[in-house]
Amino acid sequence: MFSERQQQIIEAAINLIAEKGIQNLTTKNLAKNIEISEPALYRHFKNKLEILKSVLDHFSVKMKPAIEKLNRSSKALDKIEKFILEHLRIISSNPDFAKVIFSEANFQNEETLILKVNNMMNKSHKILENVVQSGQNIGEIRNDISSLSIVRMIIGSLRLLVTQWSMSGMIFNLELEGKQLSADIEKLIKKK
Amino acid sequence: MFSERQQQIIEAAINLIAEKGIQNLTTKNLAKNIEISEPALYRHFKNKLEILKSVLDHFSVKMKPAIEKLNRSSKALDKIEKFILEHLRIISSNPDFAKVIFSEANFQNEETLILKVNNMMNKSHKILENVVQSGQNIGEIRNDISSLSIVRMIIGSLRLLVTQWSMSGMIFNLELEGKQLSADIEKLIKKK
DNA sequence: ATTATCTTTGTTAGTGTTCACTAACTTGTG
DNA sequence: CACAAGTTAGTGAACACTAACAAAGATAAT
DSSP states (O other): OOOHHHHHHHHHHHHHHHHHOGGGOOHHHHHHHTTSOHHHHTTTOSSHHHHHHHHHHHHHHHHTHHHHGGGGOOSHHHHHHHHHHHHHHHHHHSHHHHHHHHHGGGGGGOHHHHHHHHHHHHHHHHHHHHHHHHHHHTTSBOSSSOHHHHHHHHHHHHHHHHHHHHHTTSOSOHHHHHHHHHHHHHHHHBOO | OOOHHHHHHHHHHHHHHHHHOGGGOOHHHHHHHTTSOHHHHTTTOSSHHHHHHHHHHHHHHHHTHHHHGGGGOOSHHHHHHHHHHHHHHHHHHSHHHHHHHHHGGGGGGOHHHHHHHHHHHHHHHHHHHHHHHHHHHTTSBOSSSOHHHHHHHHHHHHHHHHHHHHHTTSOSOHHHHHHHHHHHHHHHHBOO
């Protein structure tokens, strides 16, 4: 799909965003980062917007395993734990991703980018909601609480954890902290 | 503290950010919005950074009641409910705030702005953590779960709810949805 | 096998636009 | 007549992007 040069550009773009935010992503910085001239970028992407779209696609591909691995578990609670830990594992080993996630909101101006981000978010929310609902149906998860609230708490706390990790300069072990969070969530929503 | 003109500029800045994101906040747009010339802005603020700082200060002042009202309740669970509902009430009646919250992350580049945002967040997190901990101590809140996890779930789901409300174009009733969330959180963390 | 041509990927130099901000001057008010 | 608050005109810097040309390899005709 993407040529080597294109991948190089995408990765450089992510680096630049992670370093100093989205406003650090300029064609000048991008070109300097991979040591080609600025116009050479336009041999590989139509314009800057296409680069940003490709960053999101790259992002979405890298995050895929976090959802695909869910089916390997049979229990709902195990799936939820995997959902949390796999997300954190991927972010942990691609720390730049954490910063790009927060820049998402900065993409506000471009209609197509907003749509892309919304679709990505909605997709994983729906998958998790299905897991929670079927867990409630088979009596694994308490059903005196709406699945929507449970999903909001899981994804909300997950996102906040990543935010805190990123803003703290990544000083704590994200995956370890995630295990604690995951265990606590399980305690709360498990049906006794 | 702020002159009338300064307040007018701050409010216009928030409008612009809410409308099309932080990159929509230009001196040109700001001037046009309040129908003065661009240089006139500099009679009231040293530069654009000072305007952004003032936006955050304005924000912080407006959000204050959400925390100050906590003391009127005696029970921890009531305080948590108030924490959630007051935040949502303020955001609900100042819808532009929701968008500005997400632009927070875009302030990345300016050291002083990051500090301001971090301080604001940390302050309310700590207050809520104290509420949770004393609730655990007096046996109102279950203590088989760390207060950190509980706080993360409350604030995480609160932020996500606001994000979803804002991204959906504010199509649902934020306060109503907040009541549901608050009730569900209470069910989960209440000691029986 | 050699030559001719096309395509890909790069370069240097420069475009117009937008940005935050300033200089210098003006006007209204106490 | 001092001062606060406005104006018009314009600054250099940064931005995304383009025009024109160069080099090198692949393809194809002779």
